[in-house]
Amino acid sequence: MEIEAARYDVDVLVCGAGCAGLSAALAAARNGANVLLVEQAGFAGGIITTVGLPYFDGIADLRTHRVVVRGIPLELLVKMDVCPPDVTHFPTHNPTIDNVERFKILADQLLAEQPTLRVLYHTIACEVQLRGDAIADVLIANKGGLSRVSTRIVVDCTGDADIATRAGAPVEKRETLQPMTMHFRIGNVRRTASIRLDCRQALVRAQARGDLPMFYGPGVSFIFAPDEVYIHAIRVPADGSDPEDLTRAEIQGRRDAWTMFECWKREVPGFEDSYFISSGPFIGVRETRRIVGQYVLTEDDVMTTRRFDDAIATGCWDLDQHPNRTTQGAALDHDRIIPEPYDIPYRSLLPRNVANLLVAGRCHSATQLASSSTRVTATAMALGQAAGTAAALAARSGISPQELSGQRVREVLVAQGGGPVEG
Ligand SMILES: Cc1cc2nc3c(=O)[nH]c(=O)nc-3n(C[C@H](O)[C@H](O)[C@H](O)COP(=O)(O)OP(=O)(O)OC[C@H]3O[C@@H](n4cnc5c(N)ncnc54)[C@H](O)[C@@H]3O)c2cc1C
Numbered sequence: 141m142e143i144e145a146a147r148y149d150v151d152v153l154v155c156g157a158g159c160a161g162l163s164a165a166l167a168a169a170r171n172g173a174n175v176l177l178v179e180q181a182g183f184a185g186g187i188i189t190t191v192g193l194p195y196f197d198g199i200a201d202l203r204t205h206r207v208v209v210r211g212i213p214l215e216l217l218v219k220m221d222v223c224p225p226d227v228t229h230f231p232t233h234n235p236t237i238d239n240v241e242r243f244k245i246l247a248d249q250l251l252a253e254q255p256t257l258r259v260l261y262h263t264i265a266c267e268v269q270l271r272g273d274a275i276a277d278v279l280i281a282n283k284g285g286l287s288r289v290s291t292r293i294v295v296d297c298t299g300d301a302d303i304a305t306r307a308g309a310p311v312e313k314r315e316t317l318q319p320m321t322m323h324f325r326i327g328n329v330r331r332t333a334s335i336r337l338d339c340r341q342a343l344v345r346a347q348a349r350g351d352l353p354m355f356y357g358p359g360v361s362f363i364f365a366p367d368e369v370y371i372h373a374i375r376v377p378a379d380g381s382d383p384e385d386l387t388r389a390e391i392q393g394r395r396d397a398w399t400m401f402e403c404w405k406r407e408v409p410g411f412e413d414s415y416f417i418s419s420g421p422f423i424g425v426r427e428t429r430r431i432v433g434q435y436v437l438t439e440d441d442v443m444t445t446r447r448f449d450d451a452i453a454t455g456c457w458d459l460d461q462h463p464n465r466t467t468q469g470a471a472l473d474h475d476r477i478i479p480e481p482y483d484i485p486y487r488s489l490l491p492r493n494v495a496n497l498l499v500a501g502r503c504h505s506a507t508q509l510a511s512s513s514t515r516v517t518a519t520a521m522a523l524g525q526a527a528g529t530a531a532a533l534a535a536r537s538g539i540s541p542q543e544l545s546g547q548r549v550r551e552v553l554v555a556q557g558g559g560p561v562e563g
Pocket of ligand 1: 159161187191298322500
């Protein structure tokens, strides 16, 4: 099939407008690049808006609550009225936005402010065409059919390393992946002292009856309104990079959410007059493919706080690896393993074998355990900002991201208020 000549010709194509991709596109455009951002959903924000998750984990040290990520992630929190720009410590380890619909509007506004940035929602990046060891064109699919994007540099922020995989860069996908979770909200709930325990015991009974295959927690939070619960509890083992498995998981997650709602409404005091507000809209995928890049960040690097000259971001979250089994009362079945704030090197954004590609977000180059820490929201955003900045610098200098020095990327990030935290 012949696909017409390039409909778009840009310096930087960012694939995926999630936590990493939103930051990458903003950073690339603010650094002067002509950018196209494509996103399969009808809005930006990734996990925040596709799953409804309001937490900015990774922005503050888990123990001291000191801010360790600034730049675009902090700017987003400031613009969501969570904190002032000069904040140094948060009252909790996980600052939370109060409305994910408002976050969609904020993302639209920030993207629209950039004159050299175009956005295509409802658009999936689906194939690449190589010239030598570089991506020449990316094919995108949307209501206009298939189109060709000619680009100098690609930033893969798909979460699943879709573009790196299509381009033939080495990737790894573990046999056992972390389970997926569908989040949901129930309204008109009366809060009682024992509500969390009552909800948990009802799920234990539902599982014993054979109505529920697996669950965790449940996390029952009244964060959006005093009579509304936001639930973290669904656990579906599946591979989000396999279209058939992803479909099965989406269907099962939705069914399990409804099963939980019905059993709480029937059995738990406070839920008598409740109603199901919404799920998703997408099931959340924690882990699929990661690139095996120029440097693979390890759990040893994380736990020993190894320093890197080309550090471009700081991580701080615990090793947060969800198991594929029921864990009552919590997400993990062991004590949290918490590192000191640690460096993430530029080379973990660089794939092997493909010259003009950067990869940011949960599919950057790290071992499974290290990435269970680097995958959280604010860290993914910081990686996205670094990748977008590097893409713009490389495009401006006419070199590849591989030829760009990580120290230079770090200097620019720091000069612009981001980059790794000192000390
Ligand atoms: C259920 C769940 C709960 C979590 N809980 C927390 C938490 O409490 N706190 C926390 O900080 N972190 C949490 N995380 C982790 C964290 O939020 C994610 O790992 C983070 O979103 C990673 O950012 P990302 O940009 O890599 O991926 P995402 O935010 O998922 O963004 C990827 C984007 O790319 C788009 N996309 C994918 N493929 C394509 C394509 N081919 N073409 C175009 N667009 C594409 C997607 O639609 C999406 O918008 C959770 C994750 C999950 C799944």
